[in-house]
Amino acid sequence: MPSALGIWLKALRGEESLRVLGQRSGVDHAYIYRLETGVKEAPSDEVINKLLSALTPSARDAEILRFLSSHSNVDPGLAEFAWADDSVSFEEFRMLTTVVNRGARPDYAISLIRIRRFMSEDEDG
Numbered sequence: 270m271p272s273a274l275g276i277w278l279k280a281l282r283g284e285e286s287l288r289v290l291g292q293r294s295g296v297d298h299a300y301i302y303r304l305e306t307g308v309k310e311a312p313s314d315e316v317i318n319k320l321l322s323a324l325t326p327s328a329r330d331a332e333i334l335r336f337l338s339s340h341s342n343v344d345p346g347l348a349e350f351a352w353a354d355d356s357v358s359f360e361e362f363r364m365l366t367t368v369v370n371r372g373a374r375p376d377y378a379i380s381l382i383r384i385r386r387f388m389s390e391d392e393d394g
Contacts, residue, residue: 272307273348274337279305280352281324281334294323310341332359340366350377357381361388 271279278301282290287305291298296319303309312320317338321331333351336359337343343366351357351365361384368380 270307271305271345272310272337272341273343273345274310274312274334274341275305275307276345276348277330277334277337277352278320280348281320281326281330290320290323294319296320312338314338329355329359333362336363336366344375346375347377354381361385 282301282305287298287301290296291301294301296316300309300312300316301320304312317335321334326334333348337348347362347365351362357365361381364384365377365380368375368384
């Protein structure tokens with residue numbers, strides 16, 4: 270089952286082949302595949318830096334990838350939610366990872382609304 274890290278990495282890679290990314294990053298394409306499929310987790314900072322250098326994502330996407338590389342317990346559904354909504358900031362994403370959902374399926378959209386309301390109230394004083 271893919272991990273949140275795997276989902277994020279694969280989304281960043283897009284249509285580029287594993288082999289091409291492997292060549293450009295200096296990371297073995299088979300290892301990238303194992304990261305994407307969730308077989309491997311918690312890559313080293315060196316591997317993440319090489320992948321980020323080759324992928325050149327936005328600052329937000331890079332921060333989330335770094336976060337996911339050291340937090341293997343993040344729900345893959347949250348990664349999919351945040352990828353689909355690029356208005357979700359890294360700080361909001363990080364806060365969403367701490368939300369405890371009671372029920373069958375977490376509703377990240379509702380949790381995000383609550384987080385944004387809390388953050389705006391906090392800023393207002």
